[in-house]
Every structure is written in C-alpha cells, then in structure tokens.
Amino acid sequence: MLAFVLGSFLVLLIIFLSVAGIASSYTNEEPVKIKSNSLLSINLNYAIPEQTSYTPFEGFSFTDFEPSIAPGVYDIVKNIEKAADDPNIKGIYLHFGFLELGMANTAQLRNALIDFKKSGKFVVAYSEIYSEKAYYLCSAADKVALNPKGIVEFNGLNANIMFFKNLLDKVGVQAQVFYDGKYKSATEPFRLDSMSNENQLMTSVLLNDVYDKVMKSIAETRKINLSTLDSINDNLLVQTAGDAKKYGLVDEVWFEDEVRAYLKSQLDLKEDDEINMISLEKYMDVRGKQEQVSLNTDKIALLFASGDIVDGKGGDDNIGSVKYTELLRKLREDKNVKAIVLRVNSPGGSALASDVIAREVQLAAAKKPVVVSMGDYAASGGYYISAFANKIVAQPNTLTGSIGVFGIFPNMEKLLEQKLGISFDGVTTGKYSDFGDISRPLREDEKLIIQRGVDSIYRDFKATVVKGRKIDPSLVDTIAQGRVWTGSQALEFGLVDTLGGLEEAIVMASRLSKSSKYRVVEYPEVDKDIFELVRMFRDTNETSSLKDQLGSFYSVFEELQHIAALSGTQARMPMTIEIN
Known part of the structure; x- marks a missing residue:
C-alpha cells in the first residue's frame, strides 16, 4: 500500500513539474539571445497551420522543459523577413523533404525565401527525398543538395477526388442530392462514380494553371528552360540522385556531413568549429526591429479563419458562426483596432453559418477597413464570408470562387430494413411532421421544397x-x-482586387486605415494557461495516434469526418481537391 501511495505521489509530482515547466516556458518574457554568425534552421516536416499552434506535450523535452510549437504560415514568413534584417543571421538552412501545405501557401513561403536572398544572404537546402511540393519550395535556395541514394519526385501534378457512390450503394444508403450550379461538383462523389465532363474541365483548367505557375517559378530560380522541365516531367527522366543533378534539379549529390562542411565554408568556419544554428521555433522569440512599435495603441487585428465553416461555436480547427460573429463584433467595436485583416483558408461549409459571418464582415467593413487575405482555399462559403470586405488579396494559386450551394439528405431505408433488419412505424400530426426522416425516401413534394430552399440560398x-x-x-x-477559380483567374473577373500574400494584405489595411505606426494582434487569441495545455494534450494525442495508425489513409479518414458532419444546405467547394 505504501509503495502504491509513493508511486502515485511521484507520478503526480512529475506531471505537476512538467505542466509547471511548460507554463513557465510560455510565460517567460526573457528574449532569446542569438550568437553572431548563425544559421536559421528550418524544418517543415509537420502539418503547417495558418496560425502558430502550441502542442506542448507532443515532442515535449523533459530535459529542458521545452514545449513543442508548430509555427504557422504567418510566423514562418515573418521570421524569414526578420532574419533578413538580423546581422547575426548569415543564412538559412532548409532540411525537410515533405510539405503538408497547399500550393498557395507554399508559394508564399517560397516568395519569402526569394526576398530573403535579396539581402545578400544565402539559402541552402538538403534532404534525402524531395516530394514535388517540397522541391518546389526548396528550389528557391541558392544551393540544393540531395542524398546520393535520394530522389526528387518530379513527375507533374495530379488532383484526386474520392467517390463514395458505390460504397453507399453497397451498404444501402441513397444520397438524395439537391444543388445549384452546373460546376457544383461537391455532390458528385455521392451521385456519380467518376468526374463529370464539367468537373473534369474545371479541374483540368485549375491544375494546369497551377502547374504552369510552379514550372515557371522553378525555371526562373534553377535557370532551366521551361520546355526542358516539361520534358523531364512528361518522360520521368529523374529517377535517381544522379539524374537530378544531370538535369539541373539539384546542385550537389552529398551526404549530410558534406552539406555541413559546405555550410562551414560559407560561414568562414574551420573544420572543427561548431555551427551556430538556431531553430525557427526558438528564433520566433528573438526580438526584431518591428517589435519597437509594439507599445503603440493602434492595432491591426489579424483574424485567422481556417477550416470548415460550421454552425454554432465550433472548435479550434473550424470556423464556428457564433465564435466568429462574436470576434468580429468585438473587433468592430474596439476603438484601438483601426483595421481588420481576415485570413481565410476554408473550402466553405454551412450556408447558414457563412451568411451569418458575412453579415458581421459587412457591418465591420462599414465602420473600418476590412481586408481579406486568402490562403490555399477561400472557396464557396469561404468566398461568401469574404465578399463584403473592402479589399480582397489572393495568392495566384489560391482556389476560390465556387459560388454555388447544395444539400444532401440520406435515405437509409434499404440499410435499415434489408441489411440490419430494422423497421419503423409511427404516427404524425401533419403531412410534413416526419420531413427529413432518414428511414424513408423523400416524396416529390418534399424534394420540391428542398430544391426551392437551395435555389433561394444560391440567389x-x-x-x-x-x-x-x-x-x-x-x-x-x-x-x-x-x-472554382485560381486567384489569378479570379482577378480577371473582379472576384479579388490584387494578388499577394498576408503581408501585402496587412500593408493594404494599414494604408486604408491611415495607420503609420501600429501593432498586429492575432485572433483568436491563443490561450496558453494550464487548462488549455491539458486540453491540447488530450486532443493532440488522439490526433497523433490516428495519424500514426492510418498513415497515408488519414486524409481519407478526415474526408469521411467532414461528410459525417454535413448538415443542412452547404456552400462548399468540390470536396477537397488535393494537388500533389
């Protein structure tokens, strides 16, 4: 009994010290000091969020009580810009081979690296394997190195859409679909087993537009003829590390120790000298020049809206109508907030929630400048909540538009009766009392009512x-x-005002609000107290466990989760178009 009590006490003590250590690491305001002649080390082998997320127990170090941080797109760009002006930073070392990020945000990071090089500093990239997307980003480096046994995936882009109709037929579920817009292909996975001609046309135009921009960017930085790159892609000419060097995709075929030796030569170090390397996560705590205006009362609010648009309060990984209307109202009424930058990265979702949020954006834009910055997606409901902004800034590869709506009502009669042996019977007080009952198909008059509703929302x-x-x-x-349109195509039609990234949107907001000195304040505010840490500990472990078990099939699981959560009329793009 005594041993049990002592053991329990020790476990509780360790947990307490761990949480206390994490909490103190978050609240410590002492700025990180950086040594001269240092390298900024960037490893992006994680799912990159829009806004930096704090997952303290994932990869937590019990030796130095260092919490795990997943830098978001905004902070990555901001710190690359900071490093360009930092006399202690001599260059950037990229070491990753895979990238969990959309093409628009990848282009934004790539542009930040190109701007960094204009300071006269160098960028070196190394990996054992480069995925297509990771290579696109790393091709901006001054020198790209590849492991002798490594490979560069360079065979063109593809877009995959999952179809569920045959699965639904097998289990006895009928998807009763209602939609407006001949290109509103979000319903196709439930009513077809392959892409319609309209969907194929739209997706092909999108994919080729993105592909052309990617190839042109690589051609410029690698100084390779565009037709040569197309030939390498079409004929799969790069199959080994030697091929990658032969065709100019990489500069060197090196082991990591040879890369480090090169880095030392760039820093004028001797063979036995240590490289002063600071990780991106730690560099985020280094104060830059912009922090000098942090005490100004004028604020530009940077509101991140990422994920599906849902009714109600929502969670951390989606855009809840209640949560975001409250945030927008708060920012509209705050006299110190001179402008709002709404960062949208969403394929859409609930039409009702989109309309509710759009109303708050409209009210805010009538009182102070609201600038929308579009990430990888700002489509359907994501565009709906953007339309009333004073200005819209999109990346050339942003997927936007998708102005259309749909509704799906399942009929599970066959599943329940023929597969499971379950039948239903009951009484109603009126003709439509059981409207939407999943145990029977919709009547023609009910279908007409739903279609009228969808038509009204579309109008x-x-x-x-x-x-x-x-x-x-x-x-x-x-x-x-x-x-669906790319940002470049949307610009032609007036759906967006200009092309650019988040920084351009912030500058535009400051100009519209006539604010010369301001500080950018991020929303939703990150709650870093102990209870939040414990909550994230739970959520992080659940997600990490699923990712570990499902591997490459995790994206399929995520898509099924989205399907299960669908309710009511949706303003959503054609499911999730994964460009690989």
Whole structure:
C-alpha cells in the first residue's frame, strides 16, 4: 500500500513539474539571445497551420522543459523577413523533404525565401527525398543538395477526388442530392462514380494553371528552360540522385556531413568549429526591429479563419458562426483596432453559418477597413464570408470562387430494413411532421421544397457577391455556377482586387486605415494557461495516434469526418481537391 501511495505521489509530482515547466516556458518574457554568425534552421516536416499552434506535450523535452510549437504560415514568413534584417543571421538552412501545405501557401513561403536572398544572404537546402511540393519550395535556395541514394519526385501534378457512390450503394444508403450550379461538383462523389465532363474541365483548367505557375517559378530560380522541365516531367527522366543533378534539379549529390562542411565554408568556419544554428521555433522569440512599435495603441487585428465553416461555436480547427460573429463584433467595436485583416483558408461549409459571418464582415467593413487575405482555399462559403470586405488579396494559386450551394439528405431505408433488419412505424400530426426522416425516401413534394430552399440560398449568395464586389449580376451568374477559380483567374473577373500574400494584405489595411505606426494582434487569441495545455494534450494525442495508425489513409479518414458532419444546405467547394 505504501509503495502504491509513493508511486502515485511521484507520478503526480512529475506531471505537476512538467505542466509547471511548460507554463513557465510560455510565460517567460526573457528574449532569446542569438550568437553572431548563425544559421536559421528550418524544418517543415509537420502539418503547417495558418496560425502558430502550441502542442506542448507532443515532442515535449523533459530535459529542458521545452514545449513543442508548430509555427504557422504567418510566423514562418515573418521570421524569414526578420532574419533578413538580423546581422547575426548569415543564412538559412532548409532540411525537410515533405510539405503538408497547399500550393498557395507554399508559394508564399517560397516568395519569402526569394526576398530573403535579396539581402545578400544565402539559402541552402538538403534532404534525402524531395516530394514535388517540397522541391518546389526548396528550389528557391541558392544551393540544393540531395542524398546520393535520394530522389526528387518530379513527375507533374495530379488532383484526386474520392467517390463514395458505390460504397453507399453497397451498404444501402441513397444520397438524395439537391444543388445549384452546373460546376457544383461537391455532390458528385455521392451521385456519380467518376468526374463529370464539367468537373473534369474545371479541374483540368485549375491544375494546369497551377502547374504552369510552379514550372515557371522553378525555371526562373534553377535557370532551366521551361520546355526542358516539361520534358523531364512528361518522360520521368529523374529517377535517381544522379539524374537530378544531370538535369539541373539539384546542385550537389552529398551526404549530410558534406552539406555541413559546405555550410562551414560559407560561414568562414574551420573544420572543427561548431555551427551556430538556431531553430525557427526558438528564433520566433528573438526580438526584431518591428517589435519597437509594439507599445503603440493602434492595432491591426489579424483574424485567422481556417477550416470548415460550421454552425454554432465550433472548435479550434473550424470556423464556428457564433465564435466568429462574436470576434468580429468585438473587433468592430474596439476603438484601438483601426483595421481588420481576415485570413481565410476554408473550402466553405454551412450556408447558414457563412451568411451569418458575412453579415458581421459587412457591418465591420462599414465602420473600418476590412481586408481579406486568402490562403490555399477561400472557396464557396469561404468566398461568401469574404465578399463584403473592402479589399480582397489572393495568392495566384489560391482556389476560390465556387459560388454555388447544395444539400444532401440520406435515405437509409434499404440499410435499415434489408441489411440490419430494422423497421419503423409511427404516427404524425401533419403531412410534413416526419420531413427529413432518414428511414424513408423523400416524396416529390418534399424534394420540391428542398430544391426551392437551395435555389433561394444560391440567389442570396450571388446577390452578396454582386453587392459586395460591385459586379454586374449577369457576369456573376456566368462566373458562379459552382466553378472554382485560381486567384489569378479570379482577378480577371473582379472576384479579388490584387494578388499577394498576408503581408501585402496587412500593408493594404494599414494604408486604408491611415495607420503609420501600429501593432498586429492575432485572433483568436491563443490561450496558453494550464487548462488549455491539458486540453491540447488530450486532443493532440488522439490526433497523433490516428495519424500514426492510418498513415497515408488519414486524409481519407478526415474526408469521411467532414461528410459525417454535413448538415443542412452547404456552400462548399468540390470536396477537397488535393494537388500533389
């Protein structure tokens, strides 16, 4: 008994010290000091969020009580810019081979590296394997090195869409689909077993537009003829590390020790000298020049809106209508907030939630400048909540538009009766008392009611675009139809105002608000207290365990989760188009 009590006490003591150590590491305001002649080390082998996330118990070090941080796109770009002006940073070392990020955000990071090189400092990349997307980013480096047994994936882009109709047929579930927009292909996975001609056309145009931009960027930095790159892709000419060097995709075929020797030569170090290398996570705590204006009362609010748009309060990984209307109202009424930058990275979701949030954006834009910065996706509901902003900034590869709506009502009669042997019987007080009952198919009059509702929401969506963007209704009707556009294409139609990243949107917001000195404040605010840490400990472990077990099938699991969560009429892009 005594041993049990002592053991329990020790376990509790260790947990207490761990949590206390993490909490103190977050609240410690002492700035990190950086040595001269240092390298900024960037490893992006993790799922990169929009806003930096704090997952303290994942990869937590019990030796130095150092919590795990997943730097977001905004902080990565901001710290690359900071490093360019930092006299102690001589260069950047990229060492990763895979990238969990969309093409638009990848381009934003790539542009930040190119701007960094303009300071006269160097960028070196090394990996054992480069995925297509990771190579696209690392090709901006001055020197790209590859392990002698490594490989560069360089065979073109592809977009995959999962179809569930045959699965639903097998289990006895009928998807009763209602939609508006001939390109609103979000319903196709439930009613078809392959892409429609319209969907194939739209996706092909999108993919080729993204591909052309990627190849042009690589051609410029690697100084390779564009037609040569196309030939390498089409004929799969790069199959070994030697091939990668032969065709100019990499500069050197080296082991890591040879890369480190090269880095030492760039830093004018001797063979036995240690390289002063600081990780991106630690460098985030190094104060830069911009922190000098941090005490100014004028604020530009940077509101991150990432994930599916859902009804209610929502969670950390989606855009809940209650949560975001409260945030937008708070920022609208805060006199110290001179402008709002709404960072949207969403494929859409609930049409009702999108309309509710759009209303708050409209109210805020009438009182102070609201600038939308689009990430990888700002489509369907993601565009709906953006339309009333004063200005919209998108990346060339942002997937946006998808102005259309749909609704799906499952009929599980066959599954319940024929597969499971379950039958239902009951009484109603009116003709429509059991409207939407999943144990029976919809009647024709019920289908007509639903389609009228979908039509009404579609008209409201287009009216929002007409009013918010001041575009002719006939043009909106033409470019709507549920069709997805890249940022570059959207610019031609007036769906966005200019091309650029988050930094450009912040500068635009400061100019519109006539704020010369300001500080950027991020929302939702990150709650770092002990209770939040414990909550994230639970969530992080659940997600990490699933990722470990499912591996490459985790994306399929995520898609099924999204499907299970669908309710009501949706303003959502054609499921998730994964460009690889």
